[in-house]
Amino acid sequence: MSTNATPDQALRAQLRQALRHGPFPAALHLAIEASGLTLDQIQVRLVEQGARVSVPTLSYWRRGRSRPERPGSIRAVRCLEHLLDLPADSLVALLGPVRPRGRWIGHVTGSTDMGKLFETGRAVEMLTEVGVPPRGALTRISTQVTVTIDSHRRTSSIHLRELVVANVDRLSRCGVIHITQEDPANPPTLAGVRFCRAGRVRMDDAEGVTAAELILDRVLDAGERALVEYEWRFDPGVRMLNYEYRFQQPIREFVLQTRFEPGVIPAQCHRYARQDVSGAEEDRTELWIGSSNTALVAESDVPSGIVGMRWQWS
Template identity: 45%
Template sequence: MEGAIGRDLAHALRTGPFSAVLHLAIEDRGVRLDELQERLAAEGVHVSLTTLSHWRRGRSRPERPDSLRAVRLLEGILALPEGSLTVQLGPRRPRGRWLGRPPGTIEIDRLFTDGTSVTKMLGDLDRWMYHELTRLSLHDLYRVGPHREEVGLAVRQVLRANIDRVSRTVAIFASDDPAAHVTVLAVRNCRLGRVRTEEATGLVAAEIIFDRMLAQGETVVLEYEYRSTSRQPPPTRHYYRGFAVPVVEYVMQVQFDAAAVPARCHRFERRALEAPEQGVGEAWIGSTGGAHLIASDVPPGIVGMRWEWE
């Protein structure tokens, strides 16, 4: 068995979840589940084909001592780095509805201003699990109007299902103006589900329902928008995207109206909203009033731009 690791598997080893790593390792090594079962049995660990299939598809995960021993053996059988499968499991998850965080993620409330409870808002929506989808690509286009006001955000996402029967994701937006009226629009390959708002903070959480149910390994390209209207909008001075889970590629564009092009613009990163800025650098504004940044293999945290008119 070759020890080389393919690109998709290498990425999954960095970002998880467990089911994706196991599935891609099996595909990469070209082995069958019954072969894995036989190899495990030869080491004195007996795991049913159904259980192996459920681990691979994300329908269950190893938790019992014998199951964890099987995972450690699978690392050797599949020629994976020692501990690379085990680390994906993290702490034992609670029973029932699960909004817990697997390894390599961040508590989502740390990405928003104090006083918000995104976790609570998500709990009011349909079940949402960090591990169901891999974020392959995310493209934001943030628009600033002629009075330096926030106009809206257009989003394009490419997602891959890590388990069968995935039908939706959750989109979260925090307006610069808590008094603004924010409308969420499904543009392409999706429709809008339930929407929850937090008037005190301008936070909006919405279900984005795919135009078809995804099986494991299938992808979807989503496009949706937020439009912000306000009677007396304050000037917007930054836009940032918070990542609770990793994303393979992120592109941010900020488009300024010709009457509101700032004097300078900078990109920045943070591990959490209140953490210090890192990776600060100038973001050039083109002759048509646009600035952009591109980031690859983005870890959980914040990527953003800020600007000044004076």
């Protein structure tokens, strides 16, 4: 006898997963599919319960083009839970906090103004020049950085791998930036681009700023995720005694690993944090360099600000 799940069982399993982890549009879509009801039928039954929601609005909620926020809309979601035979508050819990309106559109809770993360406004200007999405349109969920130090104690490359999620529909690109403070006239080259392609690139040798546009493999709607991978390469290498990543928004996961060639293992290595670009290094933690000649910083739920690694040879 076959043990394969039927289509209905598979749909129910997907629905249970979506109710646990979201996002809201996916859970609502699967719940509607499992019910067998059309949006017109659902709209009529909601009206009978005193919840006046149009069919286009239900469609927008289902596709993630908008979300319920006003008290009347939240009441309609609770009615949907009952109508679609879902546990109480299972859909409401996926909505999270109400998004701010008016002049705070685009603001992400816990975010830092970009001007506090860079020494001058040139970095922000260059990101605008390459066409980054509006503030709050994209969130980085995970960032993994690998810094490679060659046999001459020079940084030869900085490899980054980032998981991002769209907060708006029709998101097609993101912006990345690197600051070369040690040798501004020796900017890196953008290389090793994967799961996306390079767009516009701007360099300012005087400021040591390189900004680039990464065009995603596909256009994302709100709630959809994408992986991007890229590398800053230095030829010749640049002498660096630290690397730091600047977070405009809180991030779920951050990994920073530095690889040292054999024979150039530093005498000391530590992790540090700064609240902004003018702040002193705080929360210093000594890092061990393992047999693989690497030092590692791996953290979760990192607030906005700056986290870095510093090394020193005898």
